Each structure stands twice: as C-alpha cells, then as structure tokens.
Amino acid sequence: MKKLFIVANWKMNGNKISNEQLVNYINEKVYENPNIEVIICPPFTYLTQILKLKATRIKVGAQNISESQNGAFTGEISGSMLQDMNIDYVIIGHSERRQMYSDTNTIIAQKFELAHQNNLIPILCVGESLNERKTGQTISVVESQIKSVIESTCIELFTKSIIAYEPVWAIGTGETASSEQAEEVHFNIRSILKEYDLNIATSIPILYGGSVNGANSKDLFTMGNINGGLIGGASLNGEEFVKIYQAAERLTNE
Ligand code: 13P
Numbered sequence: 001m002k003k004l005f006i007v008a009n010w011k012m013n014g015n016k017i018s019n020e021q022l023v024n025y026i027n028e029k030v031y032e033n034p035n036i037e038v039i040i041c042p043p044f045t046y047l048t049q050i051l052k053l054k055a056t057r058i059k060v061g062a063q064n065i066s067e068s069q070n071g072a073f074t075g076e077i078s079g080s081m082l083q084d085m086n087i088d089y090v091i092i093g094h095s096e097r098r099q100m101y102s103d104t105n106t107i108i109a110q111k112f113e114l115a116h117q118n119n120l121i122p123i124l125c126v127g128e129s130l131n132e133r134k135t136g137q138t139i140s141v142v143e144s145q146i147k148s149v150i151e152s153t154c155i156e157l158f159t160k161s162i163i164a165y166e167p168v169w170a171i172g173t174g175e176t177a178s179s180e181q182a183e184e185v186h187f188n189i190r191s192i193l194k195e196y197d198l199n200i201a202t203s204i205p206i207l208y209g210g211s212v213n214g215a216n217s218k219d220l221f222t223m224g225n226i227n228g229g230l231i232g233g234a235s236l237n238g239e240e241f242v243k244i245y246q247a248a249e250r251l252t253n254e
Pocket of ligand 1: 009
C-alpha cells in the first residue's frame with residue numbers, strides 16, 4: 001500500500017475565525033491512518049494558531065523559508081525559526097514564488113538545503129508553463145529544476161524530501177492535468193532520479209498539484225506514480241478538502 005499525502009496550501013488566505021472553522025471541520029473528518037499524511041500549510045502568521053488547533057494526526061508546514069540562515073534580512077523567516085516552532089514541512093520553489101518573487105533554481109537549492117539543515121521536510125515544487133508544455137519542453141524543464149537542486153546539494157537529501165509536480169497552467173485555473181498527463185510526468189521524474197539513486201527514485205513521494213478537487217482526486221491518486229496532492233483553492237473549503245481526503249482514504253482501504 002502506497003502512502004498518500006494530502007497537503008493544503010492555503011497561500012495568502014484565511015483569518016483567525018475562518019481558520020478555526022476550517023481546522024475544526026478537518027479535525028472531525030480526518031482519522032488516524034498510517035497510510036495518509038494530512039498537512040496544512042497556512043501563512044506564517046497563523047502557524048501557531050494551527051499548531052494549537054489541529055488534531056495530533058495532522059501535520060503543519062510553512063509555505064516558504066529564507067535562503068539565508070539568519071541575520072539582517074528584513075521580513076524573512078528562517079528554517080531555524082520554523083524548526084523552533086515545531087513545524088514539520090516546508091513548501092519550496094512554488095511556481096508563484098518562482099514567477100513573482102524571483103526564486104531561481106539556485107535560490108531554491110539553497111532553501112532546500114537549509115530546510116534539511118533545520119530538520120524540515122521540503123516539498124519541492126516543479127512544473128512547466130503552458131508555453132513550455134505546448135512547445136514540448138515539459139520534461140526538460142522539470143529535469144533542469146530537479147537536477148539543479150541535486151547538483152547544488154546532494155541526492156541523499158532526497159531520501160527525506162517530497163516532490164510536487166505542479167504544472168503552472170493547471171494552478172488556480174480549474175484546468176487539471178489529466179491523470180495520464182500527470183502520471184507521465186511523475187514517471188519521468190522517477191526516471192530522472194534513477195540516474196542518481198534507484199532506491200530514492202522509487203520511494204520518494206511525488207504529489208500532483210493544480211486544480212485538484214473532490215471530483216478528480218480519486219483518478220489522480222489511483223495512478224501508480226502519484227502519491228497524493230498539493231491542494232490550493234479546494235483546501236480553503238472544508239467540505240471539498242475532506243472529499244479529497246476521503247478519496248485517499250477509500251484507496252487506502254481497498
Ligand atoms: P490550485 O489547487 O488552486 O490549482 O493550486 C494548486 C497549488 O498551487 C498548490 O500549491
């Protein structure tokens with residue numbers, strides 16, 4: 001039985017009241033299951049609130065870290081601070097950060113390394129733009145995003161990491177990659193990793209992200225190389241998020 005990860009990326013959404021309602025709802029509907037890891041990634045300001053509210057079976061992640069360890073970097077949050085707050089996971093290299101905040105492959109590799117130095121499990125996001133897909137560059141783009149991290153750090157760090165394939169054209173657009181399209185890229189990600197380490201290539205969790213919802217999650221999670229979802233919009237709606245979780249639950253019970 002493969003383990004499935006259901007990760008909520010709230011992005012820059014929520015407030016104290018709506019967060020409390022959402023987490024209380026999720027607490028009620030999410031059960032202890034050794035084959036499913038539910039992770040909530042709220043904005044930094046709400047990490048403490050969610051840590052207090054969530055049931056112990058739910059984990060908490062941040063959405064970003066600084067590429068520097070500490071020092072005069074106004075407005076930044078370091079990996080050591082997140083470790084200090086007992087955060088388990090951190091999203092790194094999300095396409096919104098790559099596009100809007102100049103997170104280059106080099107910076108992403110630094111963040112990836114610092115996540116590990118601070119005992120955070122990075123969820124490394126990769127994915128192509130619409131234009132890159134149309135021009136047949138999907139695999140080469142994903143390959144360079146992954147290889148740049150491996151080559152600036154080391155493959156061993158991927159033993160305790162998660163990759164999320166998030167095609168940029170499917171994020172927040174309502175247009176999901178078909179399960180076959182996603183599976184093809186996930187398969188290729190494992191092939192890229194096989195050049196370095198067979199064991200890591202077969203065991204690393206690879207999540208799909210991009211307009212995942214209650215209706216399409218089962219088909220996606222059924223694919224052999226897909227180990228769950230990184231969910232944006234649908235994670236802000238308790239019922240929809242729980243439907244995604246329940247799709248995973250049904251698969252782990254089959
Ligand atoms: P949507 O689920 O809103 O498409 O967002 C996906 C995403 O960016 C998750 O990190």
